[in-house]
Amino acid sequence: xxxxxxxxxxxxxxxxxxxxxxxxxxxxxxxxxxxxxxxxxxxxxxxxxxxxxxxxxxxxxxxxxxxxxxxxxxxxxxxxxxxxxxxxxxxxxxxxxxxxxxxxxxxxxxxxxxxxxxxxxxxxxxxxxxxxxxxxxxxxxxxxxxxxxxxxxxxxxxxxxxxxxxxxxxxxxxxxxxxxxxxxxxxxxxxxxxxxxxxxxxxxxxxxxxxxxxxxxxxxxxxxxxxxxxxxxxxxxxxxxxxxxxxxxxxxxxxxxxxxxxxxxxxxxxxxxxxxxxxxxxxxxxxxxxxxxxxxxxxxxxxxxxxxxxxxxxxxxxxxxxxxxxxxxxxxxxxxxxxxxxxxxxxxxxxxxxxxx
Amino acid sequence: xxxxxxxxxxxxxxxxxxxxxxxxxxxxxxxxxxxxxxxxxxxxxxxxxxxxxxxxxxxxxxxxxxxxxxxxxxxxxxxxxxxxxxxxxxxxxxxxxxxxxxxxxxxxxxxxxxxxxxxxxxxxxxxxxxxxxxxxxxxxxxxxxxxxxxxxxxxxxxxxxxxxxxxxxxxxxxxxxxxxxxxxxxxxxxxxxxxxxxxxxxxxxxxxxxxxxxxxxxxxxxxxxxxxxxxxxxxxxxxxxxxxxxxxxxxxxxxxxxxxxxxxxxxxxxxxxxxxxxxxxxxxxxxxxxxxxxxxxxxxxxxxxxxxxxxxxxxxxxxxxxxxxxxxxxxxxxxxxxxxxxxxxxxxxxxxxxxxxxxx
Numbered sequence: 001x002x003x004x005x006x007x008x009x010x011x012x013x014x015x016x017x018x019x020x021x022x023x024x025x026x027x028x029x030x031x032x033x034x035x036x037x038x039x040x041x042x043x044x045x046x047x048x049x050x051x052x053x054x055x056x057x058x059x060x061x062x063x064x065x066x067x068x069x070x071x072x073x074x075x076x077x078x079x080x081x082x083x084x085x086x087x088x089x090x091x092x093x094x095x096x097x098x099x100x101x102x103x104x105x106x107x108x109x110x111x112x113x114x115x116x117x118x119x120x121x122x123x124x125x126x127x128x129x130x131x132x133x134x135x136x137x138x139x140x141x142x143x144x145x146x147x148x149x150x151x152x153x154x155x156x157x158x159x160x161x162x163x164x165x166x167x168x169x170x171x172x173x174x175x176x177x178x179x180x181x182x183x184x185x186x187x188x189x190x191x192x193x194x195x196x197x198x199x200x201x202x203x204x205x206x207x208x209x210x211x212x213x214x215x216x217x218x219x220x221x222x223x224x225x226x227x228x229x230x231x232x233x234x235x236x237x238x239x240x241x242x243x244x245x246x247x248x249x250x251x252x253x254x255x256x257x258x259x260x261x262x263x264x265x266x267x268x269x270x271x272x273x274x275x276x277x278x279x280x281x282x283x284x285x286x287x288x289x290x291x292x293x294x295x296x297x298x299x300x301x302x303x304x305x306x307x308x309x310x311x312x313x314x315x316x317x318x319x320x321x322x323x324x325x326x327x328x329x330x331x332x333x334x335x336x337x338x339x340x341x342x343x344x345x346x347x348x349x350x351x352x353x354x355x356x357x
Numbered sequence: 358x359x360x361x362x363x364x365x366x367x368x369x370x371x372x373x374x375x376x377x378x379x380x381x382x383x384x385x386x387x388x389x390x391x392x393x394x395x396x397x398x399x400x401x402x403x404x405x406x407x408x409x410x411x412x413x414x415x416x417x418x419x420x421x422x423x424x425x426x427x428x429x430x431x432x433x434x435x436x437x438x439x440x441x442x443x444x445x446x447x448x449x450x451x452x453x454x455x456x457x458x459x460x461x462x463x464x465x466x467x468x469x470x471x472x473x474x475x476x477x478x479x480x481x482x483x484x485x486x487x488x489x490x491x492x493x494x495x496x497x498x499x500x501x502x503x504x505x506x507x508x509x510x511x512x513x514x515x516x517x518x519x520x521x522x523x524x525x526x527x528x529x530x531x532x533x534x535x536x537x538x539x540x541x542x543x544x545x546x547x548x549x550x551x552x553x554x555x556x557x558x559x560x561x562x563x564x565x566x567x568x569x570x571x572x573x574x575x576x577x578x579x580x581x582x583x584x585x586x587x588x589x590x591x592x593x594x595x596x597x598x599x600x601x602x603x604x605x606x607x608x609x610x611x612x613x614x615x616x617x618x619x620x621x622x623x624x625x626x627x628x629x630x631x632x633x634x635x636x637x638x639x640x641x642x643x644x645x646x647x648x649x650x651x652x653x654x655x656x657x658x659x660x661x662x663x664x665x666x667x668x669x670x671x672x673x674x675x676x677x678x679x680x681x682x683x684x685x686x687x688x689x690x691x692x693x694x695x696x697x698x699x700x701x702x703x704x705x706x707x708x709x710x711x712x713x714x715x716x717x
């Protein structure tokens with residue numbers, strides 16, 4: 001009897017378990033996080049976005065999250081579990097959940113999936129990311145103006161387009177105001193490992209960097225910068241509590257507005273699969289208040305860049321820009337297209353490092 | 358006061374009873390933990406133990422339990438042989454990774470060819486890869502008397518870095534936007550380890566693990582090799598008299614446990630994991646050490662222990678989603694289970710006596 005029941009149920013799962021997704025009174029929203037909500041970086045900001053949904057809809061929504069979900073078959077199980085228990089929309093907030101999101105989405109055509117930073121979509125799978133490189137342009141400008149050693153240290157995670165884009169954007173902005181600026185890059189091959197991030201920060205400082213930028217999630221480098229009395233920029237969230245003197249500003253991932261919009265679309269029945277890539281203008285990328293250690297004229301010029309990027313009157317990658325090997329990438333006045341940016345796998349001219357291949 | 362008194366013989370009823378006592382004690386202590394977190398303890402315990410096996414969505418979770426249990430059981434079977442002979446392979450995690458890399462590389466080398474023999478070849482090469490990685494500490498022990506615990510453990514970190522080098526280098530997917538992952542084995546049928554019956558969780562690794570439990574049981578209880586392993590563990594002098602070559606024993610025990618870990622690795626990467634990436638190692642090789650001991654180094658015990666751990670892993674996720682407790686509380690709960698299981702073992706060899714001070 002039990003066997004028959006489980007076989008039947010298995011068949012129901014295979015054909016999509018249509019009933020599980022229909023909402024009761026409340027719209028159910030699920031989140032899976034790669035890290036702990038207390039990482040003060042990537043996951044923390046997604047959780048702020050989740051709280052924004054609760055604040056916006058109150059009793060009409062029920063949000064749930066599971067933290068520390070490995071990018072493995074475990075993520076598939078957690079998402080299936082959410083779908084089975086009637087979740088209407090699931091936000092998967094790390095790149096390597098990608099294939100697992102698509103697998104689960106196939107089994108639950110009535111559940112909506114939102115995958116951050118991915119590039120594979122389906123009828124019920126959207127992707128979204130933020131134009132963090134716009135923030136990099138702002139901090140690059142500040143760093144170029146403020147460095148005394150003309151050396152910027154950059155803690156990079158993985159040599160993927162998003163990270164390469166960030167390096168290029170900040171270098172170009174720094175170079176534009178300081179032709180002598182050099183960039184030292186350390187690859188740590190992790191998104192979140194406070195120990196490795198701290199080691200990288202120390203190594204960069206030893207190599208003469210007096211400004212640290214990071215594309216990793218923990219505030220470890222910020223605390224080192226505070227100790228050593230140098231400058232740094234917060235990543236993903238405002239890290240000023242870890243470096244009250246060191247933080248010049250921070251690039252803030254502000255997912256709240258997007259999350260609220262997407263949940264609203266589910267409630268209204270207007271949700272459809274899309275690919276979203278928003279920047280400062282739409283508020284997905286935020287710039288934390290400038291430190292008062294930044295001179296007033298630099299604050300003004302950095303603020304002007306921020307506002308121009310937001311208004312769309314300026315683009316982070318505007319020609320003339322050559323690739324590292326000297327070949328022309330963008331002609332004078334030419335603006336990079338999203339396709340090239342999405343797959344960026346080269347450094348721009350002037351960066352004296354080899355991109356790991 | 359309470360006093361522990363050695364039993365003349367290990368207690369048979371206690372051997373059967375201690376796991377049950379441990380689970381009950383964990384329920385009580387864990388219930389208090391969830392109560393302190395402001396959750397209903399009965400609900401939490403039900404979600405942890407009952408829901409994965411018999412709850413509303415158990416038809417799905419039962420398959421997931423098998424997926425989590427299979428690599429644990431496969432690795433623990435190999436380890437328990439060595440542990441019986443006092444040969445301590447702590448580096449199964451590294452052998453798991455090397456198995457996945459070696460077998461995975463073979464499959465990727467043939468992409469996009471479709472042939473029936475590719476998947477079996479990957480399994481064989483993966484198994485050999487794990488075995489060779491484990492034979493390094495065996496060689497060093499036999500040749501230089503190097504401690505196999507340290508060598509095998511250190512080789513885990515070597516394997517992890519080798520994996521990172523492979524997925525950022527030669528094995529990186531050419532269509533993966535430069536991300537450090539290999540091609541997906543789920544998109545390459547000849548190298549895929551699919552779910553055999555939809556929703557069942559059964560893949561070739563699960564089938565093999567269950568088959569190996571039977572093989573190990575027969576080998577250990579009915580075969581001269583199992584006898585030799587047990588003798589070698591109990592007394593090396595006696596083993597010598599029985600004509601057992603201790604160096605050969607080291608090589609066999611490490612090689613066998615490495616082979617099974619490697620096999621678990623290649624089944625995992627071609628099936629549930631789906632691709633090679635730095636996120637592949639989930640600690641199966643370390644958890645399997647616990648499984649081996651919980652199962653008292655016996656194949657049937659290993660099977661039960663592997664399933665129990667898998668239930669708490671699957672159930673732990675249910676509690677985390679449904680009751681919104683932090684992940685750390687689930688880990689504390691799992692830790693309690695292991696603590697009580699090992700703690701109550703003392704009752705097998707000792708009995709608790711209540712004595713009045715001075716009266717004796």
